[in-house]
Amino acid sequence: MKKVELTDREERILRSIIECHIKTAKPVSSSAVVRNRSVPVSSATVRNVMRSLEDKGLILQPHTSAGRVPTDSGYRYYVDNVMEPRDLTDQERADLEGGIVGLATGDLGAVVAGVSRMMSDFARQLAVTVAPSGERELIEQVKLVSLEADRILAVATTRAGLTRSAVFELGRDEVGGSLADAAALVTEWLSGTPVGDAERTMKTRLSAVPEPTRRVIAALLETSPRLFRLRGVERVHYEGARYILRHPEFSHSAAFIGEIFDDEEALAELVKGRAERGGVSVTIGEENPKKEMKRMSLVVGSYRIGGTFGQMGVIGPTRMRYGRLVGLVDYISEIMDELFSEGGRRTRRSSDEAADGDRG
Amino acid sequence: MKKVELTDREERILRSIIECHIKTAKPVSSSAVVRNRSVPVSSATVRNVMRSLEDKGLILQPHTSAGRVPTDSGYRYYVDNVMEPRDLTDQERADLEGGIVGLATGDLGAVVAGVSRMMSDFARQLAVTVAPSGERELIEQVKLVSLEADRILAVATTRAGLTRSAVFELGRDEVGGSLADAAALVTEWLSGTPVGDAERTMKTRLSAVPEPTRRVIAALLETSPRLFRLRGVERVHYEGARYILRHPEFSHSAAFIGEIFDDEEALAELVKGRAERGGVSVTIGEENPKKEMKRMSLVVGSYRIGGTFGQMGVIGPTRMRYGRLVGLVDYISEIMDELFSEGGRRTRRSSDEAADGDRG
DNA sequence: CCTTAGCACTCTCTGGACGAGAGTGCTAAG
DNA sequence: CTTAGCACTCTCGTCCAGAGAGTGCTAAGG
Numbered sequence: 001m002k003k004v005e006l007t008d009r010e011e012r013i014l015r016s017i018i019e020c021h022i023k024t025a026k027p028v029s030s031s032a033v034v035r036n037r038s039v040p041v042s043s044a045t046v047r048n049v050m051r052s053l054e055d056k057g058l059i060l061q062p063h064t065s066a067g068r069v070p071t072d073s074g075y076r077y078y079v080d081n082v083m084e085p086r087d088l089t090d091q092e093r094a095d096l097e098g099g100i101v102g103l104a105t106g107d108l109g110a111v112v113a114g115v116s117r118m119m120s121d122f123a124r125q126l127a128v129t130v131a132p133s134g135e136r137e138l139i140e141q142v143k144l145v146s147l148e149a150d151r152i153l154a155v156a157t158t159r160a161g162l163t164r165s166a167v168f169e170l171g172r173d174e175v176g177g178s179l180a181d182a183a184a185l186v187t188e189w190l191s192g193t194p195v196g197d198a199e200r201t202m203k204t205r206l207s208a209v210p211e212p213t214r215r216v217i218a219a220l221l222e223t224s225p226r227l228f229r230l231r232g233v234e235r236v237h238y239e240g241a242r243y244i245l246r247h248p249e250f251s252h253s254a255a256f257i258g259e260i261f262d263d264e265e266a267l268a269e270l271v272k273g274r275a276e277r278g279g280v281s282v283t284i285g286e287e288n289p290k291k292e293m294k295r296m297s298l299v300v301g302s303y304r305i306g307g308t309f310g311q312m313g314v315i316g317p318t319r320m321r322y323g324r325l326v327g328l329v330d331y332i333s334e335i336m337d338e339l340f341s342e343g344g345r346r347t348r349r350s351s352d353e354a355a356d357g358d359r360g
Numbered sequence: 361m362k363k364v365e366l367t368d369r370e371e372r373i374l375r376s377i378i379e380c381h382i383k384t385a386k387p388v389s390s391s392a393v394v395r396n397r398s399v400p401v402s403s404a405t406v407r408n409v410m411r412s413l414e415d416k417g418l419i420l421q422p423h424t425s426a427g428r429v430p431t432d433s434g435y436r437y438y439v440d441n442v443m444e445p446r447d448l449t450d451q452e453r454a455d456l457e458g459g460i461v462g463l464a465t466g467d468l469g470a471v472v473a474g475v476s477r478m479m480s481d482f483a484r485q486l487a488v489t490v491a492p493s494g495e496r497e498l499i500e501q502v503k504l505v506s507l508e509a510d511r512i513l514a515v516a517t518t519r520a521g522l523t524r525s526a527v528f529e530l531g532r533d534e535v536g537g538s539l540a541d542a543a544a545l546v547t548e549w550l551s552g553t554p555v556g557d558a559e560r561t562m563k564t565r566l567s568a569v570p571e572p573t574r575r576v577i578a579a580l581l582e583t584s585p586r587l588f589r590l591r592g593v594e595r596v597h598y599e600g601a602r603y604i605l606r607h608p609e610f611s612h613s614a615a616f617i618g619e620i621f622d623d624e625e626a627l628a629e630l631v632k633g634r635a636e637r638g639g640v641s642v643t644i645g646e647e648n649p650k651k652e653m654k655r656m657s658l659v660v661g662s663y664r665i666g667g668t669f670g671q672m673g674v675i676g677p678t679r680m681r682y683g684r685l686v687g688l689v690d691y692i693s694e695i696m697d698e699l700f701s702e703g704g705r706r707t708r709r710s711s712d713e714a715a716d717g718d719r720g
Numbered sequence: 721c722c723t724t725a726g727c728a729c730t731c732t733c734t735g736g737a738c739g740a741g742a743g744t745g746c747t748a749a750g
Numbered sequence: 751c752t753t754a755g756c757a758c759t760c761t762c763g764t765c766c767a768g769a770g771a772g773t774g775c776t777a778a779g780g
Contacts, residue, residue: 387772390772403772407773425771425773426771427772427773
């Protein structure tokens with residue numbers, strides 16, 4: 001890819017075209033650029049510059065006598081060199097942080113679903129979230145709580161501060177007083193073990209345990225798929241499909257959008273691939289490997305829970321507000337990282353104090 | 361509404377038109393009906409019958425020289441008098457039941473989300489679920505579990521067998537040994553109380569409690585919104601927006617579908633209104649009070665958790681497979697009702713045995 | 721009286737022609 | 751290098767004609 005150099009005036013005009021096109025969704029004429037007062041020249045001069053921008057592949061005309069529309073390369077130049085990631089307002093930041101903090105003690109599925117929802121409502125775009133596999137999260141402890149009748153609630157907490165829980169049934173006469181023993185033993189086995197290894201570890205150690213504790217652990221082991229495995233379906237989460245239907249570029253032929261949703265695994269891979277380097281990554285139109293995505297852009301960031309990374313981002317038409325979305329995704333991934341890092345608990349508690357404002 | 365009477369032949373032809381139109385999405389010609397072999401007459405005779413059906417308002421021609429398309433009244437007659445709710449296959453029943461049973465111990469939000477997902481995948485339509493308010497569910501007991509560091513997990517179980525949980529923080533020195541006391545006390549207060557009254561009850565009783573138990577309950581009370589309140593956003597759940605985009609009738613102008621999603625409250629009211637009588641209710645096209653829904657049909661059923669009803673159903677174009685969808689919604693609401701009724705636990709446990717087959 | 725073959729009729733759909741409008745590219749002057 | 755002026759090109763909407771689909775009607779047959 002050849003590095004494109006633009007003069008200051010070219011850049012201003014490119015910017016004006018892109019920002020006007022993002023607002024109106026229509027080709028931008030030379031006179032519209034002049035009307036924007038972004039450059040103090042006539043429309044004829046703007047036309048000359050436009051021709052030069054077109055030669056460089058940054059804009060194009062849908063047809064001979066139309067205004068100009070940004071190309072994918074044009075958006076790329078804009079994202080790399082022109083736009084400034086737009087900061088969120090204090091109010092927006094507070095809303096986001098409050099919402100995410102409220103989710104942070106639940107299980108991974110709830111976190112992912114909640115973040116998707118908030119992100120899509122803020123961005124007014126389709127949001128997609130990929131949960132980290134969770135298999136490499138380290139278990140902190142396991143508790144067993146006797147509920148009413150014969151039901152037992154198993155709760156596992158992880159080093160990142162998340163909880164997973166599952167209910168199973170076991171006759172009261174079978175349990176006796178061995179619930180606490182069983183929980184202590186399992187915690188001893190699993191503390192510091194990755195979630196993904198939990199089942200295997202329990203299985204190998206089980207034989208050495210005397211009854212009646214053994215019976216309890218055996219029942220727990222049967223439930224453990226629900227406790228320790230994250231089903232594929234829970235790993236990818238969409239929210240805000242309605243926003244995509246709003247865009248005039250898709251209101252006519254919306255059928256192909258359905259295709260994007262269909263192959264969840266493929267899209268998850270796509271999102272993961274783009275975000276692995278850390279930071280916020282923007283993928284524009286034709287840069288997407290997936291055919292259905294050639295007319296869409298993707299803004300993704302990553303976050304880390306336990307040992308593994310999750311990704312989240314927004315999907316919309318190439319004509320999207322990159323500045324704002326990059327700012328949004330960046331801020332959300334920052335919150336998530338702080339919240340689920342090893343020292344995350346401190347951050348989490350201090351969020352209540354943050355409501356008082358920064359007087360320190 | 362005047363009761364429409366049809367001869368046997370008229371009914372067969374109506375049926376043929378509707379079922380053919382559901383398959384092809386195109387107007388059905390007289391010769392297409394003859395080709396279906398549903399009646400042993402010529403196309404001219406079919407045309408005469410069609411005219412009579414058209415006079416009765418059951419079908420219409422989009423334009424003079426086109427075939428016939430069912431009207432909303434036509435679908436209504438078909439649903440009321442012609443179609444038979446199609447039974448699911450044994451495999452489908454087993455899949456559905458297994459899936460729902462797996463959800464039945466989580467919190468209400470997870471149940472609602474999971475059922476939406478399964479329903480939309482089975483129906484290949486947009487599914488919408490309204491959770492019961494949950495305020496009138498009766499609390500069974502409250503447990504407090506000390507997790508690592510200063511975190512405490514509060515778990516409430518309800519008579520219907522659902523669990524709700526929330527994590528809060530409290531300094532270890534502040535808790536002392538009073539966690540069990542606090543839980544026992546709160547359980548005593550709340551057992552048999554509706555979830556909606558829990559906060560108030562706790563608040564009035566708190567003053568009489570001595571330290572240090574009081575401090576624990578005060579902290580629990582602060583968390584109780586997360587434990588006992590279901591946020592509005594969690595009450596309505598959509599899943600499967602992608603299916604709606606597939607339908608040829610919407611692939612052109614998809615924007616208005618976004619409108620349906622926007623006003624969640626209004627749609628929740630609509631769904632609730634239709635399902636209150638119990639059983640499966642079908643609402644077709646113009647029968648819908650909401651403007652955006654005039655071209656859509658709605659198949660809803662209700663289920664009961666604790667004292668209140670929830671609703672769930674599918675939304676699609678009027679051209680939908682009513683027979684199959686009514687069968688599906690009916691079966692799902694049946695499972696839900698069994699699972700969350702007072703005697704539900706037995707059903708739940710017996711689901712493991714059901715895997716062995718019915719030998720009794 | 722019901723059914724059916726035959727035929728004229730009506731309406732949509734597609735493609736081409738045409739004028740209006742928008743916006744450009746070019747040229748020549750400042 | 752910038753700009754005013756003008757010719758040029760392309761889209762979009764409308765209009766029109768021909769083809770095709772499917773009906774409604776009529777008259778003959780059972």
